[in-house]
Amino acid sequence: MAAVLEDVSVGARRKIAWRLLPFIFGIYILSYVDRVNIGFAGLNMTGELHFSNEVFGFGSGVLFFGLCLLEIPAGVVVERWSARKWLAAIMIVWGMLAAMTGLIHTATQFNVIRFLLGVAEGGFFPAVIVYLTHWFRQGDRAKAVALFMTAIPVSNTVGGLIAGRLLGLHWLGLSGWRWLLILEGLPAVLGGMVTLFYLTDWPRDAQWLQADEREWIAGELERENREKEHVGPSGSMLRTVVSSPVVTLFSAYFFINTAGYGLTIWLPKIVQRLPGLSLGQVALVASIPNVCAIPAMIITGWYADRTGRHKQCGLIAGLVSAAGLGLSQMPGATPVIVMMGFSIAAMGNLSFFPCFWALPSKLLRPSVVPAVCGLLTVANIGGFVGPYAMGFLTDLTGSQVGGVLVMVVSAAMAGVCVGILPRAHSLHGAR
Secondary structure (H helix, E strand, O other), X not given: OHHHHHHHHHHHXXXXXXXXXXXXXXXXXXXXXXXXXXXXXXXXXXXXXXXXXXXXXXXXXXXXXXHHHHXXXXXXXXXXXXXXXXXXXXXXXXXXXXXXXHHOXXXXXXXXXXXXXXXXXXXXXXXXXXXXXXXOOHHHHHHHHHHHHOHHHHHHHHHHHHHHHHOOOEEOOEEHHHHHHHHHHHHHHHHHHHHHHHOOOOHHHOOXXXXXXXXXXXXXXXXXXXXXXXXXXXXXXXXXXXXXXXXHHHHHHHHHHHHHHHHHHHHHXXXXXXXXXXXXXXXXXXXHXXXXXXXXXXXXXXXXXXXOOHHHHHHHHHHHHHHHHHHHOOOOOOHHHHHHHHHHHHHHHXXXXXXXXXXXXXXXXXXXXXXXXXXXXXXXXXXXXXXXXXXXXXXXXXXXXXXXXXXXXXXXXXXXXXXXXXXXXXXOOOO
């Protein structure tokens, strides 16, 4: 009997992972490319449109104000309605808005379209995080999040390679940066249409699983939810939201996004200052840190799940990111040392996420996790603070050092916040 149950367990977990993770990985690439390709477009856009560093930093970051509007309701919508319908709708809308960014001419248009893009994309990430809790047990969740979120460094790498090609175009009187934004927005529209037919909302609806596999995964998830029903602060949703664990998680996510998006948006422009690089080479070199981050994310997620040390791994990841950023600004650092520092920073920054997103469901009752996940993603507002601080301080001081130092402090604070979280009730070991 035990052997049969083990076979059902292995089969169900394998089918779920292969069915869902590659697809979610793919659509997150589309989301992240449309969010951060402005960093590569900015190599030419700022000069053509006469934008200052502060204007570019503000417009790049204002997306995150829009992002906050749908993040809290998104998790609840997925829990109570339909993940596939929600994701399909927002992908189609954000794809069209991303393509329209290639048609802007003024700072006002830039700010408005980026804000609206943020509104459209705001419901994506928390929806996926909650959706993964419908399919993956606690002991598998950090690995699932790590594999899903490797789309971030992959999208930056692929986006850099594509940008190197598209920035040299000049079709129909439009500059290459415009074609970059237009052509990279259209796949999201197609992806939204496919999502509607491909994803399955709940295990009970999964005809691609055998009946015993559906029953096993549904039973396992229900058992975990019962065991965790008294975990974390009790009482009303308001009491949960203002509890120490949620406030600390929110702070950690704010700080890691301040550092991460500051680096992602401005890295192409920082690399552009290195001597002897063509535009295509700038895009290629700016992709190196993201290539390094891919194995780091996967290994960290695997190790955290295997040991249950999500909190400790998150602490180390934040401190490593801060150390890498600091290394990049050492006096007299050669271009090789600078890129080595940024690569270490990207490895630490991106390895933080699979550890972080395993923590809410370990610290809190299942009934509040969807809403809290949405609340936590409001801390994406750090994605405005980082890019804007870089632009503002660069214009103020004539150097990018001050902005990078802001990111150093932010990355370190993210690690410290995770490190001071209370001990979590771990369900690790049910395999």
